[in-house]
Amino acid sequence: MEISREDFVYIGKNIQESQAIVRPSMTYLQDAWRRLKSNRAAFVALIILSILVAMAIVGPMMYSYSYSDQDLSMVDKAPGVGGHIFGTDSLGRDLFVRIWVGARISLFIGIAGAVIEFLIGVIYGGIAGYIGGYADEIMMRIVDILYTIPNLVVVILLIMVMGPGLHTIIIAIALTNWLGMARLVRGQTLQLREQEFVLAARTLGADGKRIIFKHLIPNAIGPIIVRLTFAIPGAIFTEAFLSFIGLGVPAPLASWGSLASAGQRTLTTYPWQIFFPALFISLAMLSFNIIGDGLRDALDPRLRK
Amino acid sequence: MSKLLEVKDLEVSFDTYAGEVKAVRGVSFDLNKGEAIAIVGESGCGKSVTAQSIMRLIPSPPGRVKNGTIIFNDVDILALNERQMQAVRGSDMGMIFQDPMTSLNPTMTVGRQIQEVLMKHGGVTKKQAEVRSLEMLQLVGIPNPAMRLKQYPHEYSGGMRQRAMIAMALACGPKLLFADEPTTALDVTIQAQIIDLMKELQKKLDTAIILITHDLGVVADLAERVIVMYAGKIVEYGSVNDIYYNPKHPYTMGLLKSVPRLDSHNKEELMPIDGTPPDLFSPPKGCAFAARCDYAMKVCHYCDPDYFAINSGHKAACWLLHEYASGVKENVLRGVI
Amino acid sequence: MIKYIAKKLFYAIVTIWIVVSATFFMMQAIPGDPLMNEKRVVPEIKENLRKYYGLDKPLHEQYFIYLKNLATGKMGMSFQYKNRTVNEIIANGFPISASLGMRAMIVGIIAGLLLGVVAALNHNRGWDRFSIFVAIIGVSIPGFVIAALLQWVFGVKLRWLPVAQWKSFAHTIMPTFALSLGLIANLARFMRSSMLDVIGQDYIKTAKAKGLSPFEIVWRHQIRNAILPVITILGPWIAVIITGTFVIETVFAIPGLGKFYVQSINMQDYTLITGITAFFGSILVIMNMLVDIAYGIIDPRIRISKRSS
Numbered sequence: 013m014e015i016s017r018e019d020f021v022y023i024g025k026n027i028q029e030s031q032a033i034v035r036p037s038m039t040y041l042q043d044a045w046r047r048l049k050s051n052r053a054a055f056v057a058l059i060i061l062s063i064l065v066a067m068a069i070v071g072p073m074m075y076s077y078s079y080s081d082q083d084l085s086m087v088d089k090a091p092g093v094g095g096h097i098f099g100t101d102s103l104g105r106d107l108f109v110r111i112w113v114g115a116r117i118s119l120f121i122g123i124a125g126a127v128i129e130f131l132i133g134v135i136y137g138g139i140a141g142y143i144g145g146y147a148d149e150i151m152m153r154i155v156d157i158l159y160t161i162p163n164l165v166v167v168i169l170l171i172m173v174m175g176p177g178l179h180t181i182i183i184a185i186a187l188t189n190w191l192g193m194a195r196l197v198r199g200q201t202l203q204l205r206e207q208e209f210v211l212a213a214r215t216l217g218a219d220g221k222r223i224i225f226k227h228l229i230p231n232a233i234g235p236i237i238v239r240l241t242f243a244i245p246g247a248i249f250t251e252a253f254l255s256f257i258g259l260g261v262p263a264p265l266a267s268w269g270s271l272a273s274a275g276q277r278t279l280t281t282y283p284w285q286i287f288f289p290a291l292f293i294s295l296a297m298l299s300f301n302i303i304g305d306g307l308r309d310a311l312d313p314r315l316r317k
Numbered sequence: 318m319s320k321l322l323e324v325k326d327l328e329v330s331f332d333t334y335a336g337e338v339k340a341v342r343g344v345s346f347d348l349n350k351g352e353a354i355a356i357v358g359e360s361g362c363g364k365s366v367t368a369q370s371i372m373r374l375i376p377s378p379p380g381r382v383k384n385g386t387i388i389f390n391d392v393d394i395l396a397l398n399e400r401q402m403q404a405v406r407g408s409d410m411g412m413i414f415q416d417p418m419t420s421l422n423p424t425m426t427v428g429r430q431i432q433e434v435l436m437k438h439g440g441v442t443k444k445q446a447e448v449r450s451l452e453m454l455q456l457v458g459i460p461n462p463a464m465r466l467k468q469y470p471h472e473y474s475g476g477m478r479q480r481a482m483i484a485m486a487l488a489c490g491p492k493l494l495f496a497d498e499p500t501t502a503l504d505v506t507i508q509a510q511i512i513d514l515m516k517e518l519q520k521k522l523d524t525a526i527i528l529i530t531h532d533l534g535v536v537a538d539l540a541e542r543v544i545v546m547y548a549g550k551i552v553e554y555g556s557v558n559d560i561y562y563n564p565k566h567p568y569t570m571g572l573l574k575s576v577p578r579l580d581s582h583n584k585e586e587l588m589p590i591d592g593t594p595p596d597l598f599s600p601p602k603g604c605a606f607a608a609r610c611d612y613a614m615k616v617c618h619y620c621d622p623d624y625f626a627i628n629s630g631h632k633a634a635c636w637l638l639h640e641y642a643s644g645v646k647e648n649v650l651r652g653v654i
Numbered sequence: 655m656i657k658y659i660a661k662k663l664f665y666a667i668v669t670i671w672i673v674v675s676a677t678f679f680m681m682q683a684i685p686g687d688p689l690m691n692e693k694r695v696v697p698e699i700k701e702n703l704r705k706y707y708g709l710d711k712p713l714h715e716q717y718f719i720y721l722k723n724l725a726t727g728k729m730g731m732s733f734q735y736k737n738r739t740v741n742e743i744i745a746n747g748f749p750i751s752a753s754l755g756m757r758a759m760i761v762g763i764i765a766g767l768l769l770g771v772v773a774a775l776n777h778n779r780g781w782d783r784f785s786i787f788v789a790i791i792g793v794s795i796p797g798f799v800i801a802a803l804l805q806w807v808f809g810v811k812l813r814w815l816p817v818a819q820w821k822s823f824a825h826t827i828m829p830t831f832a833l834s835l836g837l838i839a840n841l842a843r844f845m846r847s848s849m850l851d852v853i854g855q856d857y858i859k860t861a862k863a864k865g866l867s868p869f870e871i872v873w874r875h876q877i878r879n880a881i882l883p884v885i886t887i888l889g890p891w892i893a894v895i896i897t898g899t900f901v902i903e904t905v906f907a908i909p910g911l912g913k914f915y916v917q918s919i920n921m922q923d924y925t926l927i928t929g930i931t932a933f934f935g936s937i938l939v940i941m942n943m944l945v946d947i948a949y950g951i952i953d954p955r956i957r958i959s960k961r962s963s
Contacts, residue, residue, distance in 0.1 A: 019616035020641040022649060025591065026608045157669050162893045162938045165673075165931055168919065169680045172927075245794075252796045256901055257916045269796070276802045276905065280810050290799040297794035374862055400867075407865030419856040424878050433874070434864040485864070 044234075047310040054306030057299035064296055068119055071112025078109065091284050099284045101274065110266045111288055117267040118248050118293070121182055122300075125247030128186035130240055133193025140194070141201025152198065155191050163188045167250060171259045178261055181254060185247045196239055200232040234311030241304035245297045252293060268293040320388075321492055321525050322348040322371070327385035329363070329370050332378060339597050340366045342549035343385075350492065353519055353526040355540035357533060357572065359594055363549040364529045368495045371527075372410055373402050390492060408438035411486030415498035417478035421470035427454075428466030431485045438489045453484040457514060476507035483514065490522060497529045512538050533576045537561060542630070545569045548594050548605035555631030565625075565633035567610045604636070612637055612649050659947055666943040673935035677928050678720055682713060724932060732918075732926045740929035747911035748933075750820055751899050754910060757830040758895055762837030767884070769838065770845025771877060777850065785842045792839020797898055801832040801905040818907040829906045833898045837891055844887055848880040855879070882949075889945035893938050 048054060072078075082103045091099040091107075098107035140151040167184045174180040252269025254260045260270045268289050275286030329341040341363040348354050356364040369375050371387055373394065387394040390409060397405065414420040422430055431453055432446040441449065447466075454462035457480040470478055479499060486494055496515060500508035516539050519526050528540055536543055536557065543560040545553045545568065553566040564570045571590040592609040595601050601608070607617035616636050625638035637646050711719070732738050773785035808828060809817035816825050852858065853876060861871045899912035907913070911930060918926035 015616060015620065015639075015641070017641045019614065019620075020636065020639065020645065021615050022645055023613050023615055023618070025610055025613055157665065157672065161669060161673050161676075162897065162935060165897075165935055166676075169677060169931065172919070172922075173680050173683045249796060252798075253897070253901065256796075256798050256904070258920045272796065272799055276798055279802050279806050283806065286799065286802060290795070290803075294795045294799070298790060301790055301793055372863060374859060403865045403867055405865065406863055410863075412860075412863040414856060414860065416856060420860045422857040422861070422875050422879065424882065425874070433866070433870075437865060437870070482860075485860075 044310040048306055051306040051309065053302050057302035057306070060295055061299040061303070064115060064292065064299070065119065067112055068115035071115065072109050075106060075109050077106050090282075091288075098288045099282070101285055102278065105264075107271075107285065107288060110271060111268070111292060114266040114268045114271050114289065115292065115296075117178065117261055117265065118251060118269065118296070121178070121185070121251045121267065122244040122248040124182045125185040125189070125250075126240055126243035128182065129189045129193050129243050129247075130236075132186065132190035134197050134236075136190065137194035137197030137199075138201055141198040141205070144202065144205070148198070148202075152195075155194055159191050159195075167254065168257070168259060171254065176254075176259050176262050178265070181251055181259075181261065182247075185250050189243060189246065193236075193239060193243070196235060197232075200235065204232055234308075237311060238304055238308040241300060241307055245300040245304075248293070248296065248300075268296070319350055320347055321350045321352070321390060323386075323388040324367075324371065325386045325388075327367065327370060327387065328383040329366050329375060329380060330383050331380050333598075336598060339600060340380075340549055341370065342597075342600065344546070344549075344551055345385075346544055346551065346554065348493070348525055348527065351519070351523045351525055352542070353516075353528065353540045354542045354544060355528040355530060355536040356544045356546055357530060357536060358546035359531055361594060361597075362546045363597075364546050365497055367546070368412070368497055368527060368529055372406060372412060372495065373397075374406075374412075404438070407434045407491075408489040409491050410493045410495065411489070411491040412495040412497065413479065413482045413486045413499050416502045417475060417482050418470075418502065420482060421478060423470055426467055426469055427473065427481050431466075431481070431488055434485055434488050449488065450484075453488050454481070456487075456518070457481070457484045459484070475503050476510060479503060479507075479511050480514065483511075483518070487518060487522060487524065491524060493525045493527065494519075495527050495529065498531070499528070500535055501530070501532070508535060509538075515539060533572055545572065548600060549597055550605065550634070552606065552635070553631075553633035555627070555633075559627070559631040563627070563631070565627055565631070565638060566606075566635045567612050567637070568606045569633070571609075571611075604634075612646050614642065614645060655950070658950055662943045662946050666939050669939045670936045673939065674721070674724060674932045675717075677931045677935070678717055681924050681928050682716075720928075732923055735923075735926075740925055743914055743926065744911060744929065744933055747909065747914050750908060751896075751903065751910035751912055754820075754826070754829055754833065754902070754908065755892075755895050755899055757826060758833035758837065758898070759892070761830055762834035762841060762891075762895075763888070765834070766838040766841025767845050767881070769842035770884075771849060771872075771880075773842060773846040774849030774853070774880075775872065782846070785846060789839040789843040789846075792835045792842075797832060797836065798901045798905055800835055801829070801902055804828045804832055805905065818905075820906070820908040820910070825906075829902050829908060832905075833895060833902045836894060836898065840887070840891070841884065845880065845884050848883050849876060852876050852880045885945070885949050889942040892941045892945070896934055896938060 077083075082105055083100070084103070086094050086096070086100050089096055089100045091097055094100075096106050096108060098111060100106055101110070136151065136155075140148045166188045170184040170187060171180055174183070248268070251260060251267055252272060255267060255269035256273040256276075260273070261267050263270075271289035272286055272293060275282075275284075275289055278285050324347065325345045327341055327344045328339070331338045331340055344363070344367055346354075356367065358364050366375065366380075370382055371389070371394065375382070382395060385395075389405070392405075394402070394405070421427065425433075428447070428450050431450040432443070435441055435446040435449055436443065439446070439449070450466060451462050454465055459465050459477060459480050465473070465477075465481075470481070473481060483499075494515075499515070500511050503511060512535050515526060515528075518524065519539075526539065528536065530536060540557060542556055543554065544551055545560065545566065547568050553560065553564065553569045555563075560569060561573065564573055568590070571588070574588040575590060590609055595605050595608070601618075603619045603621055604610070604613075604617045605621075607613045610617065614636060620636075622634045622636045622639075624632040624634050626632050627638070636642055727741065728739075732740055732743060735743065769785045769788060773782040776782050805817055805828065808815045815828055816822075819825055820829075857879075858871060858875060861875045866874070896912075899910060900916050901912070902908070903910040903913040904916050911933075914926065915930045915934075917923075918930065
């Protein structure tokens with residue numbers, strides 16, 4: 013390049029220019045969304061889950077029979093026979109309708125269990141973490157001790173005391189699972205309270221609301237959302253286990269777990285009776301787990317590249 | 318004096334989601350046997366990347382050496398395969414890192430970590446390695462070395478850990494030691510001790526040292542020559558005297574003004590360099606420092622300057638050294654412009 | 655270190671006491687009476703039975719008798735299995751359950767860790783995808799479905815392995831695998847992420863700068879450090895394995911403690927439920943304590959920080 017004497021004229025510094033941001037800037041959520049979008053498996057899982065939820069809503073209405081209607085002339089029929097696409101059970105009940113009723117129950121247990129767990133955990137853990145000091149010490153000792161008590165044993169005892177039923181199952185599940193959530197929330201609160209960027213934000217004059225919404229929540233919420241996502245399949249699984257040992261939702265109500273455990277007993281003779289509930293329960297579990305994994309990757313700011 | 322290391326036109330880039338970040342943009346320098354040189358610059362200026370490229374420790378992907386040659390001990394480093402490179406690392410080149418806290422394996426005794434490198438390269442038995450590791454700890458001034466060998470890193474203090482790191486890096490008698498911000502994570506009182514130790518060992522073992530730091534204060538004690546890097550490029554290099562007493566690049570001057578000095582008689586104020594370095598995601602067309610430069614001229618904004626020689630060993634890349642620019646700096650200083 | 659162990663021991667004892675007491679009082683709170691089902695028995699005999707089982711005494715007395723009996727290892731008679739004490743049932747069933755559980759633990763730990771390591775070393779390649787697949791399948795299918803599926807494929811259709819019972823080595827293969835799958839899946843996943851976490855650490859860079867080969871780095875530095883956090887999840891997994899035995903033993907008709915437990919629940923056999931619950935609870939608490947202590951011994955960092963705190 014030709015350089016002339018005129019080019020050597022003084023201009024001085026330009027600090028604005030030096031601080032220009034050339035990289036595309038992203039907010040936390042934009043960045044998380046970008047990573048979630050690129051996760052194809054999570055999207056497929058989301059679609060599968062949506063279909064399952066939609067079927068749980070409309071499925072039971074697609075037939076004239078209800079989930080408890082028995083037809084003793086149509087006992088243990090294979091899929092397709094007599095218009096029963098998933099076949100019938102030992103009392104001649106239509107399995108298609110029962111599976112989607114079961115989907116309602118299982119998903120309800122999963123979501124309700126997770127939400128209650130979340131509420132208890134956030135309140136307990138939040139208080140412990142926020143107050144800190146002695147209260148925190150005592151509250152967390154209690155959690156420590158409860159933590160070592162085997163979960164399922166407590167669930168079994170609680171259900172035996174309260175009697176099996178949809179609500180008792182949900183309560184029992186939530187009552188045993190909140191410990192982990194409480195620990196997590198407490199840890200997050202405590203960690204955030206002491207984090208230097210909070211102090212930094214405060215010295216910059218950010219007010220309380222801004223600190224909470226711009227700094228604390230976006231940084232704490234990730235792990236909590238992820239745990240919530242995993243709590244749903246956890247609760248569905250627990251219900252399936254309870255059904256298996258005879259403490260599930262009482263008949264004639266059905267859940268995926270109770271259908272699968274009933275089907276397990278007739279596996280060798282009528283394999284479809286376990287096949288369909290097992291298929292859907294596994295699909296739902298798979299979807300929740302993949303979505304949970306995807307969310308974890310997306311919401312972890314450390315993975316930002 | 319014979320050359321130990323010769324780096325020519327080194328270019329290193331990292332591929333990120335947003336595109337290519339050019340971390341090192343054409344760096345050339347050389348180093349004699351047993352010589353200590355310092356690479357100085359702000360964080361992100363490419364000094365660590367340069368060092369890690371020479372040791373071929375850049376994680377790839379995303380990092381890659383795009384261009385350049387590195388001749389170490391008459392061997393083309395970039396042409397070696399991974400196996401041959403392993404034989405060089407640890408034996409001919411050693412490295413100590415910024416944070417001795419995280420750079421030592423927490424689940425292995427310090428002794429074993431030193432013996433490991435000895436047994437890998439030294440061709441010694443376990444017994445010999447034990448003896449040698451004891452000597453090394455003694456050499457770096459760790460008291461009660463026999464007991465210390467059996468301890469884990471967390472049982473050491475910060476300064477001790479850095480001493481242990483130095484012992485490990487020097488165990489096989491390397492020709493070249495990289496010290497990547499070796500004192501940054503340490504207390505000020507410990508910093509001087511570590512620098513003194515390195516100086517002493519450099520003389521004793523005839524090891525060449527590349528000291529990477531952003532702290533000009535520690536440079537003068539150890540290094541004979543200084544390389545000043547800015548935004549992936551060398552902006553000035555020369556002897557310690559050249560750089561300290563006759564800096565030619567405004568960035569170097571700025572760095573010196575921002576360091577507190579005990580020997581300053583007049584009450585000089587500490588002057589920060591305003592602004593931030595450019596994002597190497599898209600480096601500016603002209604001189605990378607132009608936007609922060611007190612003396613920036615029109616030419617600086619569109620044309621990157623070449624090196625101008627001040628004396629045989631002192632060069633700087635700045636348009637102020639061009640004959641057309643004579644008087645500009647003086648006028649700015651006098652407040653004429 | 656002794657202080658650390660003593661603290662753990664203290665918590666374990668408190669926890670066992672809570673488990674045992676909770677079990678007792680919850681059993682009392684259940685509506686109905688263990689002798690409710692005995693319709694054929696005349697009231698006088700029922701009254702005698704009540705006395706025999708100690709049901710006529712006030713609650714707190716029953717509680718102390720129960721605690722005393724527990725402490726001396728007497729857990730009373732089963733209501734359902736006449737002439738068999740709970741002790742006998744536990745003594746007969748537990749070795750089988752323990753054997754099944756141990757096998758599943760060993761298989762699960764070895765296979766899970768291996769899979770996790772292989773996956774991390776082949777990050778984003780074939781083996782990694784396979785391990786993720788196994789991990790997701792393992793946590794997505796209920797244990798009894800997997801057990802039933804195995805039973806059907808290998809027992810009924812292919813006839814390679816016995817369908818049920820617990821007699822020879824061949825009998826143990828399917829139950830062990832079915833029980834360990836969840837553990838394999840979880841460990842593989844956990845080990846994988848732990849390995850990937852460690853690879854970003856500074857000391858791995860130090861190891862590279864020392865000129866170690868990739869194998870030496872992985873073996874001496876990466877796996878060693880990656881395995882430590884994984885050990886902490888083994889404690890909770892003991893609980894999962896134990897509850898898993900309830901299911902697996904029932905599906906495969908294995909005469910272990912889990913199967914008796916499920917039956918006792920279905921038959922409302924109070925003393926048996928109380929006994930086995932207290933037993934399982936204590937085993938779990940003790941196992942957790944041992945895992946905690948083991949962790950303290952293995953990881954020098956924990957050992958020291960616990961000592962100073």
